[in-house]
Amino acid sequence: MTANGGPRTVSKSGTDDAEIESVTANDVPLGSPRISDPVIESRDLDVYYGDDQALHGINMGIPERKVTALIGPSGCGKSTFLRSINRMNDLIDIARVDGELRFHGKNVYDEDVDPVALRRKIGMVFQKPNPFPKSIFDNVAYGLRVQGKDDDIEDQVHSALERAALLDEVEDQLDSSGLDLSGGQQQRLCIARAIATDPEVILMDEPASALDPVATSKIEDLVEELSAQYTVVIVTHNMQQAARISDTTAVFLTGGNLVEFDDTNKIFENPESDRVEDYITGKFG
Numbered sequence: 001m002t003a004n005g006g007p008r009t010v011s012k013s014g015t016d017d018a019e020i021e022s023v024t025a026n027d028v029p030l031g032s033p034r035i036s037d038p039v040i041e042s043r044d045l046d047v048y049y050g051d052d053q054a055l056h057g058i059n060m061g062i063p064e065r066k067v068t069a070l071i072g073p074s075g076c077g078k079s080t081f082l083r084s085i086n087r088m089n090d091l092i093d094i095a096r097v098d099g100e101l102r103f104h105g106k107n108v109y110d111e112d113v114d115p116v117a118l119r120r121k122i123g124m125v126f127q128k129p130n131p132f133p134k135s136i137f138d139n140v141a142y143g144l145r146v147q148g149k150d151d152d153i154e155d156q157v158h159s160a161l162e163r164a165a166l167l168d169e170v171e172d173q174l175d176s177s178g179l180d181l182s183g184g185q186q187q188r189l190c191i192a193r194a195i196a197t198d199p200e201v202i203l204m205d206e207p208a209s210a211l212d213p214v215a216t217s218k219i220e221d222l223v224e225e226l227s228a229q230y231t232v233v234i235v236t237h238n239m240q241q242a243a244r245i246s247d248t249t250a251v252f253l254t255g256g257n258l259v260e261f262d263d264t265n266k267i268f269e270n271p272e273s274d275r276v277e278d279y280i281t282g283k284f285g
Protein backbone atom coordinates (compact mmCIF):
# COMPACT_ATOMS: atom_id res chain seq x y z
CA MET A 1 0.00 0.00 0.00
CA THR A 2 2.02 2.91 -1.23
CA ALA A 3 1.02 6.18 -2.79
CA ASN A 4 2.34 6.94 -6.26
CA GLY A 5 6.02 7.65 -5.92
CA GLY A 6 6.15 6.01 -2.51
CA PRO A 7 5.78 7.55 0.90
CA ARG A 8 7.89 10.67 1.13
CA THR A 9 7.87 12.52 4.38
CA VAL A 10 8.06 16.29 4.46
CA SER A 11 7.86 17.71 7.93
CA LYS A 12 6.53 21.14 8.74
CA SER A 13 9.85 21.83 10.39
CA GLY A 14 11.17 22.01 6.82
CA THR A 15 13.87 19.41 6.31
CA ASP A 16 13.48 19.44 2.56
CA ASP A 17 13.22 22.95 1.11
CA ALA A 18 13.04 21.82 -2.51
CA GLU A 19 10.09 19.62 -1.72
CA ILE A 20 8.27 22.34 0.14
CA GLU A 21 8.94 24.77 -2.70
CA SER A 22 7.30 22.38 -5.11
CA VAL A 23 4.07 22.84 -3.21
CA THR A 24 2.95 26.30 -4.18
CA ALA A 25 0.32 26.39 -1.50
CA ASN A 26 1.07 28.07 1.81
CA ASP A 27 1.18 25.11 4.09
CA VAL A 28 1.27 21.34 3.82
CA PRO A 29 0.02 18.83 6.36
CA LEU A 30 2.48 16.57 8.14
CA GLY A 31 3.50 13.63 6.02
CA SER A 32 2.40 14.76 2.57
CA PRO A 33 3.81 12.03 0.34
CA ARG A 34 5.16 13.21 -2.97
CA ILE A 35 2.52 12.25 -5.49
CA SER A 36 3.55 12.79 -9.07
CA ASP A 37 0.66 14.01 -11.16
CA PRO A 38 -2.17 13.85 -8.60
CA VAL A 39 -5.57 13.48 -10.22
CA ILE A 40 -7.10 15.80 -7.63
CA GLU A 41 -5.24 18.52 -5.78
CA SER A 42 -6.55 21.03 -3.28
CA ARG A 43 -4.61 24.23 -2.75
CA ASP A 44 -5.32 26.45 0.21
CA LEU A 45 -8.92 25.28 0.14
CA ASP A 46 -11.21 27.05 2.61
CA VAL A 47 -14.90 26.22 2.90
CA TYR A 48 -17.42 28.36 4.81
CA TYR A 49 -21.04 27.84 5.76
CA GLY A 50 -22.25 31.41 6.23
CA ASP A 51 -19.80 32.98 8.67
CA ASP A 52 -18.54 29.64 9.98
CA GLN A 53 -15.37 28.27 8.45
CA ALA A 54 -15.57 24.47 8.12
CA LEU A 55 -12.23 23.86 6.36
CA HIS A 56 -8.97 25.77 6.74
CA GLY A 57 -6.36 25.89 3.99
CA ILE A 58 -6.50 22.26 2.88
CA ASN A 59 -3.52 21.21 0.75
CA MET A 60 -3.53 17.71 -0.54
CA GLY A 61 -2.82 15.72 -3.70
CA ILE A 62 -4.86 12.60 -4.32
CA PRO A 63 -3.15 9.79 -6.25
CA GLU A 64 -4.77 8.24 -9.29
CA ARG A 65 -6.27 4.74 -9.11
CA LYS A 66 -5.71 4.39 -5.38
CA VAL A 67 -8.02 4.46 -2.39
CA THR A 68 -7.65 7.58 -0.27
CA ALA A 69 -9.42 7.54 3.10
CA LEU A 70 -10.56 10.69 4.90
CA ILE A 71 -10.79 10.09 8.63
CA GLY A 72 -11.28 12.21 11.75
CA PRO A 73 -13.78 12.99 14.51
CA SER A 74 -17.33 14.06 13.85
CA GLY A 75 -17.69 17.57 12.45
CA CYS A 76 -14.05 17.96 11.37
CA GLY A 77 -15.00 18.56 7.74
CA LYS A 78 -14.49 15.21 5.98
CA SER A 79 -17.80 15.30 4.11
CA THR A 80 -17.36 18.99 3.35
CA PHE A 81 -14.00 18.24 1.73
CA LEU A 82 -15.45 15.30 -0.19
CA ARG A 83 -18.32 17.43 -1.50
CA SER A 84 -15.94 20.20 -2.52
CA ILE A 85 -14.26 17.82 -4.98
CA ASN A 86 -17.26 17.55 -7.31
CA ARG A 87 -18.91 20.81 -6.26
CA MET A 88 -21.77 19.17 -4.39
CA ASN A 89 -21.38 22.02 -1.87
CA ASP A 90 -22.79 24.28 -4.63
CA LEU A 91 -26.16 22.77 -3.72
CA ILE A 92 -25.93 24.23 -0.20
CA ASP A 93 -26.96 27.89 -0.40
CA ILE A 94 -24.78 29.14 2.42
CA ALA A 95 -21.63 27.24 1.37
CA ARG A 96 -18.71 29.22 -0.07
CA VAL A 97 -15.34 28.00 -1.28
CA ASP A 98 -12.01 29.84 -1.48
CA GLY A 99 -8.76 28.50 -2.89
CA GLU A 100 -8.44 25.88 -5.57
CA LEU A 101 -9.58 22.34 -6.13
CA ARG A 102 -7.85 21.02 -9.21
CA PHE A 103 -8.93 18.04 -11.27
CA HIS A 104 -6.20 17.13 -13.75
CA GLY A 105 -4.70 20.55 -13.08
CA LYS A 106 -7.87 22.54 -13.84
CA ASN A 107 -9.55 24.43 -11.00
CA VAL A 108 -13.08 23.04 -10.84
CA TYR A 109 -14.27 26.39 -9.43
CA ASP A 110 -13.28 28.28 -12.59
CA GLU A 111 -16.23 30.00 -14.23
CA ASP A 112 -16.04 27.88 -17.37
CA VAL A 113 -16.48 24.57 -15.51
CA ASP A 114 -19.92 22.98 -15.77
CA PRO A 115 -20.63 21.25 -12.43
CA VAL A 116 -22.99 18.74 -14.05
CA ALA A 117 -20.29 17.66 -16.51
CA LEU A 118 -17.79 17.57 -13.64
CA ARG A 119 -20.03 15.20 -11.68
CA ARG A 120 -20.09 12.84 -14.64
CA LYS A 121 -16.33 12.48 -14.23
CA ILE A 122 -16.46 12.49 -10.44
CA GLY A 123 -19.35 10.35 -9.24
CA MET A 124 -20.63 9.99 -5.70
CA VAL A 125 -22.02 7.28 -3.45
CA PHE A 126 -23.78 8.34 -0.26
CA GLN A 127 -24.06 6.95 3.26
CA LYS A 128 -27.62 5.75 2.87
CA PRO A 129 -28.27 3.68 -0.26
CA ASN A 130 -30.55 5.79 -2.47
CA PRO A 131 -31.72 3.76 -5.48
CA PHE A 132 -34.35 5.39 -7.65
CA PRO A 133 -37.86 3.85 -7.33
CA LYS A 134 -37.27 2.07 -10.63
CA SER A 135 -36.20 -1.37 -11.76
CA ILE A 136 -32.66 -2.59 -11.14
CA PHE A 137 -31.99 -2.29 -14.87
CA ASP A 138 -33.38 1.24 -15.11
CA ASN A 139 -31.39 2.40 -12.08
CA VAL A 140 -28.14 1.49 -13.81
CA ALA A 141 -29.32 2.60 -17.26
CA TYR A 142 -30.52 5.99 -16.00
CA GLY A 143 -27.30 8.00 -16.39
CA LEU A 144 -26.45 6.30 -19.67
CA ARG A 145 -29.82 7.30 -21.13
CA VAL A 146 -29.54 10.88 -19.84
CA GLN A 147 -26.18 11.14 -21.55
CA GLY A 148 -27.48 9.54 -24.75
CA LYS A 149 -25.01 6.68 -24.35
CA ASP A 150 -27.70 4.07 -24.89
CA ASP A 151 -26.07 1.99 -27.62
CA ASP A 152 -25.57 -1.55 -26.32
CA ILE A 153 -27.35 -0.50 -23.15
CA GLU A 154 -27.95 -4.13 -22.10
CA ASP A 155 -24.21 -4.83 -22.23
CA GLN A 156 -23.36 -1.62 -20.43
CA VAL A 157 -25.81 -2.32 -17.61
CA HIS A 158 -24.56 -5.90 -17.25
CA SER A 159 -20.96 -4.72 -17.21
CA ALA A 160 -21.62 -2.08 -14.52
CA LEU A 161 -23.47 -4.61 -12.36
CA GLU A 162 -20.59 -7.03 -12.78
CA ARG A 163 -18.00 -4.42 -11.82
CA ALA A 164 -20.13 -3.62 -8.77
CA ALA A 165 -20.10 -7.32 -7.80
CA LEU A 166 -23.89 -7.51 -8.00
CA LEU A 167 -24.65 -9.19 -11.33
CA ASP A 168 -24.63 -12.77 -10.04
CA GLU A 169 -27.20 -11.91 -7.37
CA VAL A 170 -29.66 -9.99 -9.57
CA GLU A 171 -29.22 -11.38 -13.08
CA ASP A 172 -32.66 -13.01 -13.03
CA GLN A 173 -34.54 -10.08 -11.58
CA LEU A 174 -33.38 -7.03 -13.51
CA ASP A 175 -36.99 -5.88 -13.89
CA SER A 176 -37.67 -5.94 -10.14
CA SER A 177 -37.57 -2.73 -8.16
CA GLY A 178 -34.17 -1.63 -6.86
CA LEU A 179 -35.95 -0.83 -3.60
CA ASP A 180 -36.68 -4.55 -3.03
CA LEU A 181 -32.99 -5.39 -2.65
CA SER A 182 -31.23 -5.70 0.71
CA GLY A 183 -29.37 -2.65 2.05
CA GLY A 184 -26.00 -4.00 0.94
CA GLN A 185 -27.31 -4.88 -2.50
CA GLN A 186 -28.90 -1.44 -2.81
CA GLN A 187 -25.55 0.15 -2.04
CA ARG A 188 -23.83 -1.98 -4.69
CA LEU A 189 -26.63 -0.99 -7.08
CA CYS A 190 -25.83 2.66 -6.34
CA ILE A 191 -22.17 1.91 -7.03
CA ALA A 192 -23.16 0.24 -10.32
CA ARG A 193 -25.21 3.33 -11.18
CA ALA A 194 -22.24 5.56 -10.37
CA ILE A 195 -19.77 3.59 -12.49
CA ALA A 196 -22.10 2.88 -15.44
CA THR A 197 -21.31 6.25 -17.00
CA ASP A 198 -17.59 5.61 -16.60
CA PRO A 199 -16.40 8.31 -14.20
CA GLU A 200 -12.72 8.62 -13.31
CA VAL A 201 -13.22 9.27 -9.63
CA ILE A 202 -15.73 7.82 -7.16
CA LEU A 203 -16.39 9.75 -3.96
CA MET A 204 -17.88 7.66 -1.16
CA ASP A 205 -19.31 9.15 2.02
CA GLU A 206 -19.37 6.38 4.64
CA PRO A 207 -20.83 3.91 2.12
CA ALA A 208 -20.96 1.00 4.57
CA SER A 209 -22.00 2.70 7.78
CA ALA A 210 -25.66 1.69 7.39
CA LEU A 211 -24.84 -1.94 6.55
CA ASP A 212 -24.36 -5.16 8.50
CA PRO A 213 -20.87 -6.73 8.77
CA VAL A 214 -21.31 -9.14 5.85
CA ALA A 215 -22.57 -6.42 3.51
CA THR A 216 -19.81 -4.12 4.79
CA SER A 217 -17.17 -6.67 3.96
CA LYS A 218 -18.52 -6.97 0.40
CA ILE A 219 -18.37 -3.21 -0.04
CA GLU A 220 -14.81 -3.15 1.29
CA ASP A 221 -13.73 -5.86 -1.17
CA LEU A 222 -15.45 -3.97 -3.94
CA VAL A 223 -13.74 -0.67 -3.08
CA GLU A 224 -10.35 -2.37 -3.33
CA GLU A 225 -11.28 -3.90 -6.68
CA LEU A 226 -12.60 -0.61 -8.03
CA SER A 227 -9.30 1.12 -7.34
CA ALA A 228 -7.70 -0.88 -10.17
CA GLN A 229 -9.80 1.23 -12.52
CA TYR A 230 -10.94 4.29 -10.60
CA THR A 231 -9.60 6.80 -8.11
CA VAL A 232 -11.60 6.30 -4.91
CA VAL A 233 -11.90 8.85 -2.10
CA ILE A 234 -13.78 7.49 0.89
CA VAL A 235 -14.94 9.07 4.14
CA THR A 236 -15.12 6.59 6.98
CA HIS A 237 -15.58 6.68 10.73
CA ASN A 238 -14.23 3.19 10.92
CA MET A 239 -10.48 3.28 11.37
CA GLN A 240 -10.04 -0.46 10.85
CA GLN A 241 -11.81 -0.02 7.56
CA ALA A 242 -9.51 2.83 6.52
CA ALA A 243 -6.49 0.73 7.48
CA ARG A 244 -7.81 -2.28 5.55
CA ILE A 245 -8.81 -0.71 2.28
CA SER A 246 -6.93 2.53 1.70
CA ASP A 247 -3.52 3.33 0.24
CA THR A 248 -3.30 6.87 1.57
CA THR A 249 -5.06 8.40 4.55
CA ALA A 250 -5.84 12.01 5.39
CA VAL A 251 -6.54 12.82 9.04
CA PHE A 252 -8.72 15.85 9.68
CA LEU A 253 -9.05 17.06 13.24
CA THR A 254 -11.54 19.25 15.03
CA GLY A 255 -11.76 22.75 13.63
CA GLY A 256 -11.51 21.69 10.01
CA ASN A 257 -7.75 21.24 9.67
CA LEU A 258 -6.00 18.55 7.70
CA VAL A 259 -3.30 17.60 10.17
CA GLU A 260 -1.57 14.68 8.51
CA PHE A 261 -1.70 12.99 5.12
CA ASP A 262 0.42 9.99 4.27
CA ASP A 263 0.72 6.40 3.24
CA THR A 264 -1.92 4.52 5.25
CA ASN A 265 0.62 2.21 6.91
CA LYS A 266 2.60 5.21 8.09
CA ILE A 267 -0.48 6.94 9.51
CA PHE A 268 -1.54 3.87 11.44
CA GLU A 269 1.88 2.61 12.52
CA ASN A 270 3.94 5.71 13.05
CA PRO A 271 2.10 9.03 12.63
CA GLU A 272 4.09 12.26 12.89
CA SER A 273 1.51 14.10 14.96
CA ASP A 274 0.83 13.25 18.60
CA ARG A 275 -2.77 14.38 18.11
CA VAL A 276 -3.18 11.96 15.22
CA GLU A 277 -1.66 9.17 17.29
CA ASP A 278 -4.11 9.95 20.12
CA TYR A 279 -6.99 9.86 17.67
CA ILE A 280 -5.88 6.62 16.02
CA THR A 281 -5.36 4.91 19.36
CA GLY A 282 -8.80 6.00 20.51
CA LYS A 283 -7.72 8.51 23.17
CA PHE A 284 -10.30 10.92 21.77
CA GLY A 285 -12.81 11.24 18.95
Ligand SMILES: Nc1ncnc2c1ncn2[C@@H]1O[C@H](COP(=O)(O)OP(=O)(O)OP(=O)(O)O)[C@@H](O)[C@H]1O
Pocket residue numbers: 049054072073074075076077078079080081092094
Ligand atom coordinates in the same frame (compact mmCIF):
# COMPACT_ATOMS: atom_id res chain seq x y z
N1 LIG B 1 -25.21 22.18 5.22
C1 LIG B 1 -24.54 22.72 6.24
N2 LIG B 1 -24.90 23.91 6.74
C2 LIG B 1 -24.22 24.48 7.76
N3 LIG B 1 -23.15 23.91 8.38
C3 LIG B 1 -22.75 22.72 7.91
C4 LIG B 1 -23.41 22.06 6.83
N4 LIG B 1 -22.79 20.89 6.61
C5 LIG B 1 -21.78 20.81 7.51
N5 LIG B 1 -21.77 21.90 8.30
C6 LIG B 1 -20.82 22.17 9.40
O1 LIG B 1 -19.50 22.07 8.88
C7 LIG B 1 -18.65 21.39 9.81
C8 LIG B 1 -18.06 20.16 9.12
O2 LIG B 1 -19.13 19.23 8.85
P1 LIG B 1 -18.91 17.91 8.02
O3 LIG B 1 -20.23 17.26 7.88
O4 LIG B 1 -18.14 18.22 6.80
O5 LIG B 1 -17.97 17.09 9.01
P2 LIG B 1 -17.68 15.54 9.05
O6 LIG B 1 -16.27 15.40 9.51
O7 LIG B 1 -18.02 14.91 7.75
O8 LIG B 1 -18.68 15.06 10.19
P3 LIG B 1 -19.38 13.65 10.44
O9 LIG B 1 -18.26 12.67 10.62
O10 LIG B 1 -20.16 13.85 11.68
O11 LIG B 1 -20.23 13.35 9.23
C9 LIG B 1 -19.51 21.06 11.02
O12 LIG B 1 -19.33 22.09 11.97
C10 LIG B 1 -20.93 21.09 10.47
O13 LIG B 1 -21.85 21.48 11.46
